[in-house]
Amino acid sequence: MTFWLNSVSVGIVLGTPLAYAALGELIAERAGVMNLGVEGMMLMGAVVGFIVTVRTQNAFLGMAGAVVAGAALASMHAVMTVGLRVNQIVMGLTLTILGAGLSAYLGAGYAGRRPGGEINAIPIPVLSQLPVVGSVLFNHDVFVYALPFIAIGIWLLIYRTRFGLWLRAAGEQPGAADASGVPVFLIRYLAVMVGGGFAGLAGAYFSVVYTRSWAEGMTGGRGWIAIALVIFGTWNPIVVLVGALIFGFVDGLNFQLQSVGVPVSSHLLAMMPYVFTLVVLTITWTRLRRRRVGMPEALGLPYEREAR
Amino acid sequence: MSVSIHLERRLNARLAMRIAVPVAAVAAGLVAGGVILALGGHDPIDAYNSMWEGSLGSSDGIQATLIKACPLVLTGLAVATALRVGLWNIGGEGQFIIGATAATGVGLYATSLPGPLVLPGMILAGCLAGATWATIAAIPRALIGLNEIIVTLFLNYIAILLMDHLIFGPWADPKAFGFAYSRALPDAAMLPVIPGSYVHIGIVIAVLVAVTCWWLMERTPWGFSVRVAGGNARTAEYLGLHISRRMVIVLALSGAIAGLAGAIELTGVTNRLQDGISVNYGYSGVLIAFLARGRLLGVVVSALLFATLVVGSYALQTTGVAQPIATIIQALIIVFLLAGDAALAFRVHITRAPRALEPVAAGVRS
Secondary structure: HHHHHHHHHHHHHHHHHHHHHHHHHHHHHOOOOOOOHHHHHHHHHHHHHHHHHHHHHOOHHHHHHHHHHHHHHHHHHHHHHOOOOHHHHHHHHHHHHHHHHHHHOOOOOHOOOOOOOOOEEEEEEOHHHOOOHHHHHHHHHHHHHHHHHHHHHHHHHHOOOOHHHHHHHHHHHHHHHHOOOOOOHEEEHHHHHHHHHHHHHHHHHHHHHHOOOOOOOOOOOHHHHHHHHHOOOOOOOOHHHHHHHHHHHHHHHHHHHHHHHOOHHHHHHHHHHHHHHHHHHHHHHHHHOOOOOOOOOOOOOOOOOHHO | EEEEEEEOOOOOOOOHHHHHHHHHHHHHHHHHHHHHHHOOOHHHHHHHHHHHHHHOHHHHHHHHHHHHHHHHHHHHHHHHHHHOOOOOOHHHHHHHHHHHHHHHHHHOOOOOOOOHHHHHHHHHHHHHHHHHHHHHHHHHHHOOOOHHHHHHHHHHHHHHHHHHHHEEEEEEEEOOOOOEEEEOHHHHHHEEEEOOOOOOOOOHHHHHHHHHHHHHHHHOOHHHHHHHHEEEHHHHHHHOOOOOHHHHHHHHHHHHHHHHHHHHHHHOOOOOOEEOOOOOOHHHHHHHHOOOOOHHHHHHHHHHHHHHHHHHHHHHHHHOOOOHHHHHHHHHHHHHHHHHHHHHHHHEEEEEOOOHOHHHHOOOOO
């Protein structure tokens, strides 16, 4: 029992950065821009968040710095893909390489240091005293608590506001949207940068909140998982959040199994989240497609007003 | 009065521009990299001098560049081939690694193979493993339309973990003392070198594969049907072409090429399976194929340029420049090349015109 409770608790923590990164990517993709540079933006967020925290001894300032760093790197993607119409897949890969290089360069003197500022778990009064679920669900940091509200907020933004309508229009039918007065380019720029901000926050969650250290390439491919989660969640923020938590749980299970000494190679255990996601994705895909929800029609396509 | 910027698609750029723009892009990337070098306390001129010496400026450098170009030509081809049927194979990295892994397995355990068959057996195993790995992504893509980018990407991580499991576990070299590599392969498993050099014959194989792919895709009816299937699904359906079958075959071919790259790198360079046997070759292949605009023979040229850059940045590191800086310079050059590509594709118009006189379609601004 403790084993499973621990797994859930660890899973929530591991799923949180994935959820932030995936929700950010969802916003960009809803506007029609695929950004495969999530891994690079997360690394930039992780290193900048860590450096700002060390310098100011304030972890919240660090997280804010990470948001700015992620958005700054994303703005490069936006200029290249929305402005210059460079292929989104190729630019995203380049962004990942650039982010990995830049973060390693900036973080060179910070490996092995402690952040100084901390973001601690805040047990929620009364609720955290509940038997069984109390310590698992209600003893986390503020970024975990904020997550459901952010996911619901993004859902409301997308489906219940004029801006959300514009966002979807830019991602589905940019030509028609442009013709009816929607500022397609502005929205795409904004969406990509907001997405980058989320990725930056996700990266800093790893360095500042979770491991409380910086190491080169520390996000270890989780940026790619975030991109997969968007597809997995059919571009719906609520489903994406649930998917991220499930993924975090499977990832956490791996650590838990290792700590109880299961006689299976740690490398094979580490495959679990990937295999699990692939299997679930394959099984559910046909049904998801039949419901016709999901992929924005113009995803991946640069909008060329002149070619309308 | 309002200023309006708009981009007009250029139908064909002049040859002079097609050469001048990439050259200017590389130069701009080097200048930007120079600023970063200077900030890091290095003399940019010295640094670039050693980069040149280490890549194209010396006989050793040229040989190192050719060795590095071999896997890059092949992974670039893998991506360019898949693009023919409209698929993005981002899994070259995993197919490369699984190819090298399978080849290692044959080299270590197929001890009953007669000597001259060891090398062909390993290379064949590499191709088959790469093809299998790509097919895992191709089948759900062809049957239910599951995004191939994500599946090929995930398979990269699974391949790396599988390799790690083997080189830390069953295949570990007992003399490795915790370093991540397998036992060394027998001598019969080494690729021969080109006489008079230390360049293994992999680069010759890679160019032959490029020519074969080009012939297959450009000069055979089947290659044309693949392009139709990848270019316009509706036309292909009217013609009665099986799109999904072509997707699976072409992606398997693409994976086989990447797997071949892994087997060649193993038998030509490392001689054992080791962590980091692929230095992002699979991902580089995507950039190489794109910079070649998906042209199969163009891949050879862009892979050679890319190899020059990579080998040059190794030379940079031997002069004390940190590896991240070399990575940043590489990425910056690619960014400028991509921007240059856009500059070739579009003509920029900046017009100052009163709103009322603009064509109707431009009346909505962003």
